[in-house]
Amino acid sequence: MTALLNAQHLGLRFGDKTVLDDVQLTLQRGKIVTLIGPNGAGKTSLVRTILGLQKPTSGRIERAADLRIGYMPQKLQLEASLPLTAQRFLALGGAGAAQIAEASALTGIGHLADSPMQQLSGGEVQRVLLTRALAREPNLLVLDEPVQGVDINGQLALYQLINRIRHERGCGVLMVSHDLHLVMANTDEVLCLNQHVCCHGHPESVSNHPAYQELFGTRAAEMLAVYTHHHDHKHDLHGDVVCNHSHKD
Template sequence: MTRLIEAKNIGLTLADRTILEGVNLQLHAGKITTLIGPNGAGKTSLVRLLLGLQPASQGELWRKPSLRIGYMPQKLHIDASLPLTVQRFLQLGGAGAAALKNALSLTGIAHLLASPMQRLSGGEVQRVLLTRALAREPQLLVLDEPVQGVDVNGQVALYDLIDRIRAQQGCGVLMVSHDLHLVMAHTDEVICLNQHVCCHGHPESVTSDPAYLALFGAKAAQTLAVYTHHHDHKHNLHGDVVCNHDHSLPLEDCPPAAQKDESNA
């Protein structure tokens, strides 16, 4: 796999306080890596280091030359009096028309272009932010709490979308999340952070690691088991159940043979 970013023994100290210590990680093209950890673990600080927004206090950080990064922030604050439509907000990102059109086709929000940003739902805001990140045609997509403010069905739809984007675009994905339930079923590697890397690896191996259990408890691992089952259906971006064979069709409208397949899955 193509290496995009590698961190070797990086650390961060601010005002004599250790924020991060001895962190090692690699991010690769075509691979979804999820960063988890309790509040105050240093997740946001680590992302800032990887993006080059904050210099490390120690260690080595390597990025692929001319690496294109698409970043989706955790929150967006827009003044209620600012007349800003979705289309204008996306254009402010500086992407070309073709790249923006392709991003809109991936996220399915073209119908929102004339809507004021302030009137969007939480899920719609997240999809707009994802569209703007994708319009940069990134080799690495960095998503900070991508399903914040989205209901459970919408979360499933967004994670499925991220899977498809990774498959279609071949980009690497770094997700930051505190949601252990759904995110673990949509990632290739988990990095458990608490100022340092406590454990890392495939989700199933991480959830049985003593360091993970010490941070989140055995109950979290038991809850995870509920969410790592095989899905017998799909959700669209609006959270509706759709046909596995044609994601544009509601389940009740898919062909009878396909409905039989769905019910027997």
């Protein structure tokens, strides 16, 4: 199959509760699909089903023979007294030293190798998690709220990095997000979920769809429709701008 993963008519029920209903999703190499939806929409359940951690009640998932998934969880909780450096945390993921070094260079965290995980900033922790997923040399990245706990500039920097990774490595990306206007410039397709697929397509078309406006309000749709961000700058690990830029909101 040419797609990395093709989910057809997925359904998931727990007792008499419907969690997913007739969900269809295709993930392609080199493409970013962003999954959005309100709390309780089934986003986490869909991700777990795609990862093979949850068996669907109905439907099926076709996976490419060479599929390799790198997963980045929404958050990391570590015991405060646990002596764990970033390098040791990465090594626990099972990847080799060469793969870790290559992934660390791509995400820009090499200088954090000896830093305790508990002392890293929110943006730094998220980049370490992304590095660990990349070290598995995946052709599909599954990123659950990758900017969790990161400030606005750091979020923009992470989305830019994810976009660059998919171009440099040619991998597909499934990304869960709640801020569509921030990921708009760095995604190819949006899938709006509320147990079923309410709407899907290019971010601009989704923002104008009645189902999106009903879920998130017309104000959110208006903000998304007028949002553009033209970058000629970069951000550091903390999300700070390191050269000039211009933007229009």
